[in-house]
Amino acid sequence: MTVFDVHAHVFPRLTRAEGSMIADAGAPWLRVHRDGTGMMMSGDDEYRPVDPGLWDPARRLADMDASGVDAQAVSSTPLMFGYAAPPSRAADWCDLVNDRILAYCADAPDRLLPLCQVPLQDTRLACEAATRAAAAGHRGVHIGNHVGDRNLDDPGIVEFLAHCARIGLPVLAHPWDMLGADRMRGHMLPWLAGMPAETQLSILGLMLSGAFERIPASLRLCFCHGGGSFAFLLGRADNAWHNRDIVRADSPRPPSEYTHRFHVDSAVFDPRALRLLVEVMGTGRVMLGTDYPFPLGEKDPGAAIRACPGLDDAERALLLGGNARAFFEPARTKEGTPA
Numbered sequence: 001m002t003v004f005d006v007h008a009h010v011f012p013r014l015t016r017a018e019g020s021m022i023a024d025a026g027a028p029w030l031r032v033h034r035d036g037t038g039m040m041m042s043g044d045d046e047y048r049p050v051d052p053g054l055w056d057p058a059r060r061l062a063d064m065d066a067s068g069v070d071a072q073a074v075s076s077t078p079l080m081f082g083y084a085a086p087p088s089r090a091a092d093w094c095d096l097v098n099d100r101i102l103a104y105c106a107d108a109p110d111r112l113l114p115l116c117q118v119p120l121q122d123t124r125l126a127c128e129a130a131t132r133a134a135a136a137g138h139r140g141v142h143i144g145n146h147v148g149d150r151n152l153d154d155p156g157i158v159e160f161l162a163h164c165a166r167i168g169l170p171v172l173a174h175p176w177d178m179l180g181a182d183r184m185r186g187h188m189l190p191w192l193a194g195m196p197a198e199t200q201l202s203i204l205g206l207m208l209s210g211a212f213e214r215i216p217a218s219l220r221l222c223f224c225h226g227g228g229s230f231a232f233l234l235g236r237a238d239n240a241w242h243n244r245d246i247v248r249a250d251s252p253r254p255p256s257e258y259t260h261r262f263h264v265d266s267a268v269f270d271p272r273a274l275r276l277l278v279e280v281m282g283t284g285r286v287m288l289g290t291d292y293p294f295p296l297g298e299k300d301p302g303a304a305i306r307a308c309p310g311l312d313d314a315e316r317a318l319l320l321g322g323n324a325r326a327f328f329e330p331a332r333t334k335e336g337t338p339a
């Protein structure tokens with residue numbers, strides 16, 4: 001049985017000078033100390049202390065061995081997205097980051113699957129960057145769940161998602177730049193309340209805008225953190241769709257009829273919540289996600305899946321790795337060549 005983690009982050013070693021490619025102030029870079037610890041930096045500010053697995057592939061592989069993880073999809077850290085920068089500058093930055101992620105994963109190509117990032121603020125440049133990265137060896141694309149005030153159902157982002165479907169590139173959508181920051185000043189509330197709300201907003205936006213009617217059904221799209229709060233409140237959205245014309249104005253089907261259009265990871269940390277998620281999504285659409293190596297991640301990868309009630313061994317194997325293997329399987333054309 002394969003254990004495959006679809007939600008794990010990397011911050012390749014980037015100097016402050018390299019980080020300044022994307023931002024004059026608040027440049028993202030990595031400060032590595034003599035004692036082996038590190039600090040994610042935003043310009044002069046210390047953003048977050050980090051563990052070596054974030055930038056050291058040997059350490060990551062040792063951690064994976066110790067925790068029984070066979071494979072990981074490796075994505076950048078949202079601090080690195082660069083969506084606020086001028087598009088051409090962001091495109092050059094994404095190329096640099098993507099090259100570093102490829103180099104990071106080259107140590108163990110059968111275990112570390114590189115995911116690229118793109119300048120999502122510019123649809124044409126984002127599509128070109130995704131195509132370029134896929135040709136260079138990236139196995140998926142990691143995107144933030146919004147670009148400023150544009151949600152995932154924004155026409156330009158829908159066009160990008162359709163492009164990913166056409167070139168067979170899986171998409172991992174991660175919450176970031178959380179709403180309501182002025183009312184979430186402490187206790188990591190942006191992570192605890194903001195992130196699940198962001199993801200729910202993204203999923204409901206795609207459902208209620210009718211965007212899933214315009215995006216090819218072949219798109220492979222996964223939301224982090226179990227899709228945030230959407231599964232628990234899907235009944236509320238369905239009830240609203242049935243009872244208010246303004247809710248159903250743009251979508252021909254109620255929200256619950258679109259759950260087969262995306263996947264979610266398993267990072268909900270409670271077997272009871274995971275049970276509900278599996279009932280909402282089906283056993284084929286939930287995949288192990290740990291948020292490695294960050295402190296809010298699942299420290300014993302797959303513990304919630306193993307403790308989830310009502311799953312047989314075959315279903316548990318799907319959640320632990322089988323679904324992820326299929327999700328990241330290289331797309332093939334009818335002739336059998338990579339798409």
Ligand code: CO
Binds near residue numbers: 007009174224291
């Ligand atoms: Co994450």
